[in-house]
Amino acid sequence: MATITRSLSSKVNGNGESEIMLRLSVSRDLRLRLKSGIFVDPARFRDGKFIMPRADRKTLANLQTINDNLVSLESRLVSLCVNTPQNLLSKEFFEDAIMRHNHPELFETTPVSRSFFDTFNEYLATTQDGTKLSSHYRVLARLLERYEKYKKKSTRQNFTLKLEEFTGEVVDAFKQFVIDEPKIYERFPSIYKDVSEVVKTKRKPRKPEQRGHNAVIAIMKRLRAFFNWCVKRG
Template identity: 30%
Template sequence: MKITTTLSTKTDKHTQKSEILLRLIVGKVNGKAVAFRAKSRIFVSPERWDATAGTIQTDIRTTRVMSAQKRREVEEEKQALQETSSNLSALISEIKSKFLATPVEQITKEWLEDVIDRYRFPEKYKFNEEKPAFFATLDLFLNKHKLSEVRKKNFRVIYRALQRFEIWNRTTLDLDTITQETLRDFEEFLRVENTFFRKDERSNKWSCINEDYKAVYEAYPETRTPQARGQNTINDIFTKLRTFYLWCIDNGKTTNNPFRHYKIEECVYGTPYYITIEERNQLYKADLSARPALAIQRDIFVFQCLIGCRVGDLHRFTKANIINGAIEYIARKTRDNRAITVRVPLNAIAKEILERYADHGGDKLLPFISEQKYNIAIKEAFKLAGITRIVTIRNPTTGEEEQRPINEIASSHLARRCFVGNLYKQVKDPNLVGALSGHKQGSKAFTRYREIDEEMKQDLVKLLE
């Protein structure tokens, strides 16, 4: 299936614009090439149409010699062209989506015209709709329900996965008819979606190897190719989906609750691994003079180990967050619900690091880089510092135990674990540690830190002597 665009040769006398025409190439059906043409109901000036590319030209530039009035007119035209181009792209995406959800024998010229008309003039069909569609209700939930930006972003990932599931299963999701079987089908889809892709070892790029699924993914892609999803990830997806359904029930959108007979598994975590205070100091004192850029990120990681914040909060810090010898902030993950200020006094090493980069320029607290590059730098710094001991982890995809060098799996979250783990080892009061780490009271995270380490075991055995 392919959609091409051309511009009509007819020009409206009043607007001086021509209509964009669409051609839907279905492909071969019963050995015959099938294609349909239709009017898009979208108009553009012929001089702003790129006939070769079949696109609207939106790159109109202003010059210094233009008058203020002319510059304003050009900017207004540019904005209008960008909106028209977006409308055209959205219409094409809608046609592709409907095409994928419709049996090929039902694709006709009348079908194409109906899809265009419903998309361009939805108000004509409002009175035929008794209730909002599934995704319209999900949009309403995301706009009305109190959610942090991070959680909204996570819901959007689920949103697109549901759109792909709907097309792939050739079904229509409906609040009133989704059952526990639908949920199980969606769970199975989440487990196998990654098998539709393969990574090219030379280019290091992922590509879709399932021809039937390729068009589905092109309609609703992700910035990151779907990877194998473990049970904890799937549990998190269904917990969020259940939150949406409970909101729908509370707000009278439906009386159906498919989760009544669908059990979400308990998340299973391994014992948290974290570096000791001695290892943290070993990392800090490691000679990285040959890698000055890496040394900077090493220092930032050590600083994060000393304040225990999440990396998202760390990268938001400015010099204004330092107040009376402490760092103060509202944890982003919880600020929409509780808005409690976290205050962590800075120790000598933390102050030393801040002093070292006091003149780095800009308002940011430290010379941060992207989270992805930061995580790569952490792994490299661990390796060069000789912190490569083997740790036992739980593979998030398979659920099986694995032994890995700590430098290979080190990331920004390890700094938070270092802070929490070492404090909790000394003070078994989760609320006290939580006041410094930003964990909410009663957080289940602390139960994973109730680890009896080797030193404790030796002390216990000595009691039997």
């Protein structure tokens, strides 16, 4: 079990504060002295503990905030020791963790916009690549793409499948599309002219055949498996 002891730097900054130093003992072979990035008035820190005033509420509140932050940082470091392979632990590793704790704003990133098919292809790559069912899921991807094109053609709107907008009504509409696709082919043959753009394939679309009840159920089960994966991934 990793242990941490505290000490105080002898240096004082322009605000009259000293930095709290941490001695992290991970194992016999890994003992590190780390800068916490957390500062305190030297008069309010002794033997690794904060000296809390009784009457000065403002100072007390400030010291309590510093103490809570320090405890949170120490808990984070210990958790990393437990959950990270020891060969990855180093001074640089913990310095980075401390920086991320003290300055999370420096590591915030703008979420990347992902399309429905970006997510579906990630599902294919992470769960179905090389499996016996992978080809069936690629069929599902092409079906979903044709459904999207069909909605654009039939509604004359810029319809796009979106993960967060795939409601029960959309599921029902897609299921009906799977059932009616041979008829839809007759009405909108242009949907079937191009090779699918959503999955890597050289296979050109062909006239769809009428699907039986079991085939439709199998397709919908695969769609449900995809959404279950999405829910688990948040």
